Amino acid sequence: QMEILKYRRSTCTVEKQYVGFATLPNQVHRKSVKKGFDFTLMVAGESGMGKSTLVNSLFLTDLYKDRKLLNAEERINQTVEIIKHTVDIEEKGVKLKLTIVDTPGFGDAVNNNECWKPITDYIDQQFEQYFRDESGLNRKNIQDNRVHCCLYFIPPFGHGLRPVDVEFMKALHEKVNIIPLIAKADCLTPNEIKKLKDRIREEIDKFGIKVYQFPECDSDEDEEFKQLDKELKECTPFAVIGSNTVVEARGQRVRGRLYPWGIVEVENQSHCDFVKLRNMLIRSHMHDLKDVTCDVHYENYRAQCIQEMTSKLAQDNRMESPIPILPLSTPDVDTEKLIKMKDEELKRMQEMLNKMQQQMHEKDQ
Amino acid sequence: MAATDVDVFSNEEKRNLSLGGHVGFDSLPDQLVSKSVTQGFCFNILCVGETGIGKSTLMNTLFNTMFENEEASHYQNGVYLRPRTYDLQESNVHLKLTIVDTVGFGDQINKEDSYKPIVDYIDTQFENYLQEELKIKRSLFNYHDTRIHICLYFIAPTGHSLKSLDLVTMKKLDSKVNIIPIIAKADTISKSELHKFKIKIMSELVSNGVQIYQFPTDDEAVSEINASMNAHLPFAVVGSVEEVKVGNKTVRARQYPWGVVQVENESHCDFVKLREMLIRVNMEDLREQTHARHYELYRRCKLEEMGFKDTDPDSQPFSLQETYEAKRKEFLGDLQRKEEEMRQMFVNKVKETEAELKEKERELHDKFEQLKRMHQEEKRKVEEKRRDLEEEMNAFNRKKVAAETLSLSQPLKKDKDKKNRSVKTENQSGVSASSSKVMMAKASVEPLNCQSWWQAIQCCTCLVHNATWKPEGLF
Numbered sequence: 001q002m003e004i005l006k007y008r009r010s011t012c013t014v015e016k017q018y019v020g021f022a023t024l025p026n027q028v029h030r031k032s033v034k035k036g037f038d039f040t041l042m043v044a045g046e047s048g049m050g051k052s053t054l055v056n057s058l059f060l061t062d063l064y065k066d067r068k069l070l071n072a073e074e075r076i077n078q079t080v081e082i083i084k085h086t087v088d089i090e091e092k093g094v095k096l097k098l099t100i101v102d103t104p105g106f107g108d109a110v111n112n113n114e115c116w117k118p119i120t121d122y123i124d125q126q127f128e129q130y131f132r133d134e135s136g137l138n139r140k141n142i143q144d145n146r147v148h149c150c151l152y153f154i155p156p157f158g159h160g161l162r163p164v165d166v167e168f169m170k171a172l173h174e175k176v177n178i179i180p181l182i183a184k185a186d187c188l189t190p191n192e193i194k195k196l197k198d199r200i201r202e203e204i205d206k207f208g209i210k211v212y213q214f215p216e217c218d219s220d221e222d223e224e225f226k227q228l229d230k231e232l233k234e235c236t237p238f239a240v241i242g243s244n245t246v247v248e249a250r251g252q253r254v255r256g257r258l259y260p261w262g263i264v265e266v267e268n269q270s271h272c273d274f275v276k277l278r279n280m281l282i283r284s285h286m287h288d289l290k291d292v293t294c295d296v297h298y299e300n301y302r303a304q305c306i307q308e309m310t311s312k313l314a315q316d317n318r319m320e321s322p323i324p325i326l327p328l329s330t331p332d333v334d335t336e337k338l339i340k341m342k343d344e345e346l347k348r349m350q351e352m353l354n355k356m357q358q359q360m361h362e363k364d365q
Numbered sequence: 366m367a368a369t370d371v372d373v374f375s376n377e378e379k380r381n382l383s384l385g386g387h388v389g390f391d392s393l394p395d396q397l398v399s400k401s402v403t404q405g406f407c408f409n410i411l412c413v414g415e416t417g418i419g420k421s422t423l424m425n426t427l428f429n430t431m432f433e434n435e436e437a438s439h440y441q442n443g444v445y446l447r448p449r450t451y452d453l454q455e456s457n458v459h460l461k462l463t464i465v466d467t468v469g470f471g472d473q474i475n476k477e478d479s480y481k482p483i484v485d486y487i488d489t490q491f492e493n494y495l496q497e498e499l500k501i502k503r504s505l506f507n508y509h510d511t512r513i514h515i516c517l518y519f520i521a522p523t524g525h526s527l528k529s530l531d532l533v534t535m536k537k538l539d540s541k542v543n544i545i546p547i548i549a550k551a552d553t554i555s556k557s558e559l560h561k562f563k564i565k566i567m568s569e570l571v572s573n574g575v576q577i578y579q580f581p582t583d584d585e586a587v588s589e590i591n592a593s594m595n596a597h598l599p600f601a602v603v604g605s606v607e608e609v610k611v612g613n614k615t616v617r618a619r620q621y622p623w624g625v626v627q628v629e630n631e632s633h634c635d636f637v638k639l640r641e642m643l644i645r646v647n648m649e650d651l652r653e654q655t656h657a658r659h660y661e662l663y664r665r666c667k668l669e670e671m672g673f674k675d676t677d678p679d680s681q682p683f684s685l686q687e688t689y690e691a692k693r694k695e696f697l698g699d700l701q702r703k704e705e706e707m708r709q710m711f712v713n714k715v716k717e718t719e720a721e722l723k724e725k726e727r728e729l730h731d732k733f734e735q736l737k738r739m740h741q742e743e744k745r746k747v748e749e750k751r752r753d754l755e756e757e758m759n760a761f762n763r764k765k766v767a768a769e770t771l772s773l774s775q776p777l778k779k780d781k782d783k784k785n786r787s788v789k790t791e792n793q794s795g796v797s798a799s800s801s802k803v804m805m806a807k808a809s810v811e812p813l814n815c816q817s818w819w820q821a822i823q824c825c826t827c828l829v830h831n832a833t834w835k836p837e838g839l840f
Binding site: 046047048049069071072073075076078108109110111112113115155156157158159160161162163164167184186187189190257258259260261262263264265268270271 | 418521552
């Protein structure tokens with residue numbers, strides 16, 4: 001108990017003599033506002049799942065004004081394209097450079113073998129680009145085009161994940177943060193939503209898919225926050241509805257969908273999980289998504305890249321490395337020869353020993 | 366009756382006669398009706414759509430009953446068809462309903478072959494009917510008709526257009542079966558989106574030449590309603606077997622937090638229209654179309670494949686009988702030829718095998734000869750060796766005797782005796798140690814048939830005793 005008292009006294013003394021580093025968070029805030037933020041979001045899923053509508057609803061803009069959709073006939077042999085839309089949006093002085101990466105054509109052809117390959121290639125390309133920039137000499141203006149998050153839209157019409165969903169997520173779960181969503185959730189009653197969510201969570205576990213995990217709460221957060229966090233985690237995958245139109249509901253103008261039997265409000269938490277998704281994606285976890293991309297996915301890529309390069313270099317001494325790397329302890333040619341010689345000698349001696357043993361054995365007999 | 370006979374009749378003048386009183390043949394339709402009621406009706410529905418799109422639920426809703434159904438898995442390797450037959454009864458009308466489900470449709474990553482099992486199934490049903498029709502002793506009135514009368518194609522409510530798989534599959538099916546496309550789970554599309562979606566789908570079907578079933582407009586009684594229904598295709602349906610209380614009624618509906626979608630409310634979805642068209646108005650027409658159009662097309666193609674024609678090169682009508690005869694002769698000729706071929710092949714094969722066997726026999730014989738020769742060679746060698754050894758033995762014995770006679774004239778030493786005694790011979794004749802050593806050496810060099818050296822010695826000493834020596838004679 002004496003220890004605790006001592007500690008208490010020392011904190012008091014800190015307060016009395018004000019140092020001032022408590023302003024650090026404010027400084028960080030100021031600098032970051034000045035610098036601005038950037039975020040790259042990828043949306044993937046079959047066509048007609050409401051991806052564009054959802055993105056419009058999330059960021060309250062219209063990114064897809066002059067889009068041309070393909071016919072069924074044109075889609076029979078369609079290949080997957082990667083289309084980037086970049087917008088600069090500002091809110092309360094905070095600037096955000098938002099890049100949406102679209103993947104039209106995914107899952108639309110009759111034969112969808114490896115239709116996720118263009119997507120994985122794109123993500124790898126961004127990593128490679130960043131890797132080169134990071135290892136270059138002039139690192140002042142590195143553009144970070146790495147994909148920070150991928151929203152994957154699962155159709156609500158089935159009983160769970162389909163083979164193409166599983167294959168896609170497995171191909172990407174170690175390259176990007178995947179957030180699976182149940183699209184067009186207004187075709188499911190609350191019971192059906194619950195059943196489908198349970199089923200999808202089960203299947204994600206069963207197939208070993210590593211989707212984005214929310215970071216654990218700090219133990220000193222307040223109860224309300226912890227409760228919210230728990231609810232958030234239990235709600236995945238989010239069942240979302242999007243809308244491009246504003247309707248009048250309960251005396252207010254809200255984004256929603258008008259049906260003969262009622263009005264679905266996008267931002268009504270009892271109708272769908274749109275609000276949860278938005279809060280999570282934009283308001284609380286955007287930076288964490290970026291961090292996980294930088295610290296986990298990119299680092300994995302980088303380590304793998306370097307290993308491949310050094311093993312190639314060891315075989316081909318003439319190649320100049322474009323990237324400065326620390327010399328790894330791979331044995332050079334001379335030492336290898338020595339090692340080989342010694343090995344052979346050892347073998348010979350071993351054989352001789354064996355022969356002698358045998359002879360002695362015979363003699364004994 | 367071939368086609369040309371009908372022409373002969375129609376060229377005659379048809380006269381209309383007026384009746385003087387009530388004859389009563391206006392009861393013919395009633396007779397037909399009562400006959401068909403006693404027979405019972407048969408109807409076969411094929412449901413094509415992705416897993417989970419609502420096929421089973423719609424069937425349950427349409428027929429107001431619960432057909433047994435397990436939820437299908439998304440992980441089938443391919444598409445397979447699951448037909449189930451049920452006996453339903455309403456008033457006094459019996460209906461034998463067969464519902465065929467496509468399990469696993471749309472789940473595979475590569476869907477290029479997804480349509481094949483469906484087309485095969487439809488063709489098989491046609492084939493079965495054709496076989497029955499071509500039988501000599503047939504019972505068509507008793508035959509359980511399994512031909513598909515209607516294919517309900519379930520389109521996913523994406524709101525954009527048809528999927529590529531839908532287009533490809535419908536194109537393959539439109540010449541074989543009546544297709545009615547329906548938009549499934551339509552409670553996720555708002556009214557304006559639905560209108561655009563329907564127009565887009567129909568235009569895609571038309572521009573790709575897909576022929577869907579048109580409700581018939583030639584019968585005045587139903588032409589009006591059918592024409593208006595044609596304009597509502599594809600039907601946007603919602604299925605449900607759960608009952609929800611709306612106002613003071615309990616209806617089949619889906620309950621959402623934002624409202625209740627009533628299945629039988631025409632402003633909510635087109636379920637009522639579908640039921641009307643499919644069951645209440647056009648069921649009989651669907652059966653007729655299947656038989657008169659799709660089945661006939663299949664039959665014609667099949668028979669043409671087999672080589673039947675309606676007219677021969679001279680444009681004279683062929684009778685089926687003659688064609689049969691010709692075909693039969695051809696077939697028998699073919700058979701005979703094939704038999705001959707096989708026989709020839711058999712004979713050839715036998716000859717070949719015989720030749721092979723002979724060859725092998727010869728080889729074996731040669732080998733045998735060779736081995737025999739070798740054996741004789743060996744035997745000779747062994748004989749030689751034996752003779753050599755015998756000679757040596759004789760020479761040795763002579764030496765021994767000579768040595769004996771020599772030692773007899775000299776006193777023996779005791780320890781040398783002991784050594785010799787240890788050899789366990791009874792009749793020691795005082796052989797000196799040196800000669801025993803010689804003996805041992807000799808014995809170990811040529812053991813003859815003996816395993817060890819002292820046995821060799823034994824043999825030698827026996828030999829010694831058998832010999833008749835005259836010690837004096839030697840020296």
